[in-house]
Amino acid sequence: MSNTLDSPGSCTYVVIGETNLARRVCASLRECGHTVRHLTEPRDHELREAMEPEPEAVAVLLHDDVAALRYALAVAHIGERTPITVTIFDRTVADELLRLLPQCHVTSPAELAAPVLAGPCLGADISALRHEEGATHAVRVTDEGPVSSLPWQAERVRLRARIGRLAGQLRPHDAGTRILLLGLLGMFTALVTDLIWLLASGHHPAGALFDAARVVATVGPAEAPDHSAAYSVLASVLMLATVVFGALFTAGVVERMLGPRLVGLVGPRTVPRSGHVIVVGMGQVGIRLCGELRRLGVPVVGVERDPAAPGIRLARSLGIPVLTGHGGDRVVLEQLRLHKARALAAVGSDDLDNVAVAIAAHGVAPDTRVVLRAGEHEAIAETRSLLPLGTVRDVNSLAAAYVLARMLGTPATGVIAHRHRTLVQLPAGTFEPWPLAARRGCAHVAVALSG
Incomplete structure (x- = not known):
């Protein structure tokens, strides 16, 4: 069933999906004065009607990779030259879609958020860690000066990581x-x-x-x-x-x-004892963050309370140690040696759970850096009262700014965040602030759905 609400504007865009990300993109486009045709779960004839006349661009913003793939193929069949931005988590599916549809740009909120979450985990002044020309650059943003991107030296981090991995061998955790x-x-x-x-x-x-x-x-x-x-x-x-x-x-x-053998006794899947990052919530964002940190040479350990979660199987195939339990449990945090960890990242899909984990972490190890994922509950994402709990990153805002830039014709290459500002990276390497509308400005989907 589709929901279509047109408002006068200079251009027409089509947004598909009932996610909070889709609502944020729809609201921002409408605030810019554009006409938005927002479809939640359109059938073939509804999609064809929305594509006439041909829109400037289409965004397919769903949680389900299979559904996103189907809608992207359908849009490409109706409008062969229409630019499409689609969110797909699975990289194999994304690469195949890019091969089939050259006019399609594929990304995912998890992929965009991973560098922005990894930065604060490794330094309080690092807004993001980005890979450019075979090297890692630390992006820093200040309130007074411009954005700076400098090479990041990982020698000390990797030395501490090796010590932590060595100490983690033959350590029982179940x-x-x-x-x-x-x-x-x-x-x-x-x-x-x-x-x-x-x-x-x-x-x-x-x-x-x-x-x-x-x-x-x-x-x-x-x-x-x-x-x-x-x-x-x-x-x-x-x-x-x-x-x-x-x-x-x-x-x-x-x-x-x-058993599932989520933690190894020896080898790379052992739980490190120091210099590690604890990632609570092994969903799409958690998996991507673990992969980003491991690529930087930082040992990680995941925490997931649902042993049957899809991310558990993916983490095992990637060699990421995962402990089943609640991230807000003091016993679990002490068992993972939070006081020796470099940081804790609470990146579950429920903002309230992430806040609870952050509070528990501060109670166990007040000096350990905490990074929170937000964005599903708008009031939580925007409130400044969360700042004492740690560094807050609104994943939906990051993804919305990137998708919006691509839809409006700006070839964005990345996105970062600083306090309550979202900045889009341009091809020249510069960063431009990108304002966004609140998702309540979208009248097509009345109820916010959790990701």
């Missing part, structure tokens, strides 16, 4: 892993204890190791006349203890084999 390590440690202790006893008694190292291994395997030491009664008692106790430790180890192995 019950199954703790059971596995307890069983393994118990069997290893039994082996070393038996070996030391035999070596102290004058046995040959090879024979001592053989007997110690037999004890751990619960088959008993080889028969030898020089084994004392005390050793026989020790070997019996160790064998009985090994039965228990072996059972614990087996249970832990089964738990890890059958």
Whole structure:
């Protein structure tokens, strides 16, 4: 069903979607005096009617990649030369769409927000970290001077990251892993204890190791006349203890084999112990932010309370460690060593949850930097009372400014934020402030829907 409301203007634009991003773009276009045909879930004949006469540009702003792909193809079929801006998260789908439709420009709010969220995580004065010509540049904005973009040096960050990863090896973060390590440690202790006893008694190292291994395997030491009664008692106790430790180890192995294995014991998917960034909320924005930070050499760990969330599977395929739990839980934050972390980023889809996580983080580690995602609840995104909680980034405003610039013919290459200002990056490398209208200026979708 479509909702169409035309207002007098110099140009006509079509916006498809009932998201908050679509409402923001629609409201901003109308405030500029343009005619906007805003469709929520148009059928084929409704889309064809909206495309006559041919609009200046079309924006397909949906959460569903499949639906966005379908509408983009339909628009291209109706108006072959009409510029299209579409939001698609999956990069494979985005690349294929670009190959099929040269007039289409593909982006996603998560992709636009990742550099803007990563910057404050690594420095209070960094508005964004952008990749340009094979190097990383830190974008800084001041209230007095112009925007500056300088090369960012990551040596100290990477050194601290290596130390944090090394310290995170063989660290249990769930019950199954703790059971596995307890069983393994118990069997290893039994082996070393038996070996030391035999070596102290004058046995040959090879024979001592053989007997110690037999004890751990619960088959008993080889028969030898020089084994004392005390050793026989020790070997019996160790064998009985090994039965228990072996059972614990087996249970832990089964738990890890059958479970999702979101955190590794060794390797890159272990939870770092220092110099890391904790990302709460493994949705599209959280996944993109983790990828951006890892590309910069910063260790990350994700937190997601829903173990069946789609982002969990994607994070596992990307090698990102994820702990299941609530980001506002003090136990979880302490377990992730928040006081040793470089920053915490609360980037869930619910602004109120992000605020709750920020408050909990300040209670656990007041000195740790906090970055909040906002934009779904307009009052929360705009209020200055959130500033003491951390750096607030309105993802919808960032995406709306970028999409709006592309629709109006400005070949924007990026977008950044500073306080309550949104700036669009131009091809020359300069940044231009881009005003936006409040999404309540869109009369097509009466109720704001959470992303």
